[in-house]
Amino acid sequence: MNLKRAKFDMPAARLAALLVLGSVALSACTSTSAVSDLNNVDRAQGSSENISSLSAVVNRNPQDPEAYNVRGSAYGKGGRYREALADFDKAIQLNPQFYQAYANRALIQRYMGNQQAAIADYSRAIQINASYDAAYIGRGNLYRLAGNTQAAFNDFQKAIQLDTTDPRAYHNRGLLYQSRGQHALAIEDFSTAISLSSDSPEPYNGRGLSYLANGQLDNAFADFNTSIKLNPKIAESWANQALVYEKQGDKAKAARSYKEAKRLDPNYKPAIDGLARTSAGA
Template sequence: MRYPVTGLRTFRAGSLAAAILAVGLAGCQVDSVSGPTASELDPYTGSKENIASLSAVLEANPRDPHAYNMRGTAFGKANKSEQAIQDFTRAVELDPSYYQAYANRALVYRNMGRMDLALADYNRALSINPNYDSAYVARGNIYRQHNQPGLALNDYNNAIRLNPSDPRAYHNRALIYQARNQHNKAVDDFSRAIGLDPKAPAPYNGRGVSYLAQGNAKAALEDFNWSLEYDRKTASAWANRGVALEELGHKNEAIGSYNRAIALEATNKTAREGLGRLGATYSRTRT
């Protein structure tokens, strides 16, 4: 069954996949990656015990910028943003060339929605160390999310040139290509990201969207399944999985996936429109 759609001239006219991709790409059904890779996450970092230990270090060494940077990182992990900013600020006061502390403060500012301050800190970090690849990835994400894809692409290219083993740079560059309907390039970059961090769910979800755009619903479904294998709480992956199943003619399974998406995110447009096309209504399912 086909449905009329406008707005995506690069896809075949009336394609269901085109209809969903129009919603998906505009409605953030793919996910950016800016933090550490899955293998780098350490839940102890933001624990009360770690913060207390670092505070004891600072009591003994009150002019140690590295200790302030470490405790600031712990505060950031614990979602104590103001304390984190205070520590990173103290770190750069003690050592104005401490580019990692500028970048860490930028991340906290970004999480707080203070993008102008975040961008200024990333710029400062890169002026001190033009080879700081992680800062290029992070700054590129700010540019991309604020409709400056050319600047973002340049930053991701620099990050990859400096560190070809960072999956985040490939993933986020793929999102630029995907938004430009350059899906072959997007698939290549998502695949590189997956090869470097096979347990990260977001690149599978992103690659699946590009496979849908290429008319390969079977490969897309496989990727959405892998994404959900590593994170079953991502509404966009369930919604996108529903699209692939619908495209393949598996109506009941598609309805189930759309329901799972809505259970996680009540306003998920892709899932709600999918249920509407299939003549179904939301029925709560166990997530």
Template sequence: MNRIPAFLIVAASAIALSACQATDPASVISIDRAQGAEGNIASLTQVINNNPNDAEAYNVRGSAYGRAGDFSKALKDFNTALKLNPNFYQAYANRALIYRGMGDLAAASNDYNKALQINPRYDVAYIGRGNMYREAGQLNNAFNDYQRAIDLDTTDPRAYNNRGLIYQKRGQHNQAIEDFSKSISLSPSAPLPYNNRGLSYLALGDEENAFTDINKALQLDKNIAEAWVNQGLIYERRGDKTKARNAYARAAQLDPKYQPAQDGLSRVR
């Protein structure tokens, strides 16, 4: 197995840390899939007007507002849903996402805890609370929540991808690869697990599989700065400074504050 030069190990470690601690904006507004069906807000409003005591209708419209980034209206709808049905555990978990998006982690934690008190087998709440813990750097708590969801036979790919990020952060790359692979099997069109698995392959010196996965991630979404940096790392390792520079430059264009991109550019200029 080829050894990775020291500067690549340092760079890859920095990327792994960034991947593990960064907040995925999509995760903040991604509402429980079972309760947050897409729909036209106007038509959902009409449903509510026809039946103003329908807690589910408020919950679904709150989900739609959350996806649209209108957190104040989403919060109002979830509050109404919970007033109509105080045991609506899905609405608690959905409202927790809104609180997370607003930066009120204490309120989000309370809502996740309330959802799990009502339904201790609700995998979505474990995953959501785990994401909140992971973003706060409480990796052991996050790992335990992802594990609980997995023990409940969740089919949500986030549980495996995000547990894989913690394995990756701990340097347990074989376990991370298994989790990323499971996440991919559950959602083959999601780009981030490919990128994450590629990084673990790279850490283990498996350049070919790493390159394949990272390119797959970019094929699915060309706007992932981290994936461009990872591609640049491999080109740099191969001595192709031109392609490495192009990859780092693309990453820097997408995210000018992404330090691994700037570091890569400084090395290959």
């Protein structure tokens, strides 16, 4: 029952972490792209048929914390957060050192709006296993979204020092470098994230904006085009492409790209503002 590694998603209000089975992962020039997981995993694993079979396992092994953790993960992927929370609670009750279950519960807490509880669960997972990179990344993203950028940076840095192969650590640290205007470092991190997950559009958007900030229009344009090719339904990618057209003086093409961004997300302010600036050239 493996899942793909978590991919990137936006906007920042969407959530970040991994549901895990035991120790194995289930499978202006600042980017708004953040990370996500449940939006990209195999929803079939949260199907009623799969949950039914997992419930049979729980019934046969009522004292096995792993059985509850696995079913809780399936509940989470199926959007049944209260059932998921109950299963992770039970797994932790049976095994208070089950750090993966704490991280899984943190994700569900976050989906339910319990941000401080989520941070506490990630912190407990780290206390039990100080080398658990997924917990640093999950907690770091919570800190980042709350505006606690130094704590977020420290967590992403720690995950990277642990030799994580999770692209989220590099992507999110890149966003922080970018917000500080440290675009060379941001480009390096986005490039590493791309090397670890080349089919994810968000690191291309991030790197493209840092290229743009450094005046490297051709590189920026190539990255935005790649992002659109990978997923043409992301408003940010089209708005970023439009920004290059605008800087090149081609208002007609810029307006068309801004219009597509606004169609995808009618409330996306960069698209609204860009279209207002360039619509006369459409």
